[in-house]
Amino acid sequence: MKNIIQQSFQREGFSLNEQQIEQFVQYYDLLIDWNKKINLTAIEEPQEVADKHFVDSALLLSVKKDLAGCSLIDIGTGAGFPGIPLKIIEPNLKLTLFDSLNKRINFLNTVCQELSLKDVQAVHGRAEDFGKKVEYREKFDLATARAVARMPVLLEICLPFVKLGGHFIALKGPELENELLESKKALAELGGRIIDVRSLTLADGNYTRNIAVIEKVKPTPKKYPRKAGTPQKTPLV
Numbered sequence: 001m002k003n004i005i006q007q008s009f010q011r012e013g014f015s016l017n018e019q020q021i022e023q024f025v026q027y028y029d030l031l032i033d034w035n036k037k038i039n040l041t042a043i044e045e046p047q048e049v050a051d052k053h054f055v056d057s058a059l060l061l062s063v064k065k066d067l068a069g070c071s072l073i074d075i076g077t078g079a080g081f082p083g084i085p086l087k088i089i090e091p092n093l094k095l096t097l098f099d100s101l102n103k104r105i106n107f108l109n110t111v112c113q114e115l116s117l118k119d120v121q122a123v124h125g126r127a128e129d130f131g132k133k134v135e136y137r138e139k140f141d142l143a144t145a146r147a148v149a150r151m152p153v154l155l156e157i158c159l160p161f162v163k164l165g166g167h168f169i170a171l172k173g174p175e176l177e178n179e180l181l182e183s184k185k186a187l188a189e190l191g192g193r194i195i196d197v198r199s200l201t202l203a204d205g206n207y208t209r210n211i212a213v214i215e216k217v218k219p220t221p222k223k224y225p226r227k228a229g230t231p232q233k234t235p236l237v
Contacts, residue, residue: 057082076148131160151179176210186236191218
């Protein structure tokens with residue numbers, strides 16, 4: 001697994017030190033072990049995990065190269081993607097992992113403890129609720145989400161956490177272009193502006209990751225996010 005991880009990252013232009021490689025190996029082992037007990041991932045084969053979880057998460061660094069000292073909240077983090085791979089690569093990242101399932105929070109806390117990751121907080125809750133709490137609202141340099149929901153929904157859930165001048169970075173699949181077209185109303189209403197869109201291939205061209213970077217250009221109105229479930233049922237389109 002060490003060789004697979006090292007080679008997968010090298011292929012995409014990332015250089016890991018020995019400690020980082022060991023941390024990814026530990027992460028993989030914990031992921032596979034816990035996946036027997038709770039549903040964390042449908043992907044278990046070592047090469048696929050390295051490419052489609054670990055390196056894929058690191059692709060965020062193609063649009064935000066320096067994360068040192070940044071505060072990042074990973075909404076709907078699931079098994080910790082992209083937050084934990086980013087933390088392994090940039091130890092000085094201030095990371096909040098946010099998920100609605102407490103079993104996943106227990107897994108994430110175990111990973112952070114076993115990997116000796118510092119300055120990481122794992123939070124259990126609904127983003128629609130926490131986005132209105134004063135200690136979370138507009139407190140983060142960055143928010144990110146990976147394959148959680150369609151863009152108009154993600155914007156309402158994630159932008160309230162982002163500071164003015166900060167960024168929401170969405171890691172999306174092939175549907176991104178159409179979803180951005182759907183998002184004009186949400187962007188205008190929630191205070192966001194598209195500043196970068198990229199399509200990246202990895203795993204020797206067999207896998208594509210689309211990334212959108214949204215800048216927070218004005219405060220999000222206090223009525224957003226709406227109560228849990230509403231953004232999905234009646235998105236801002």
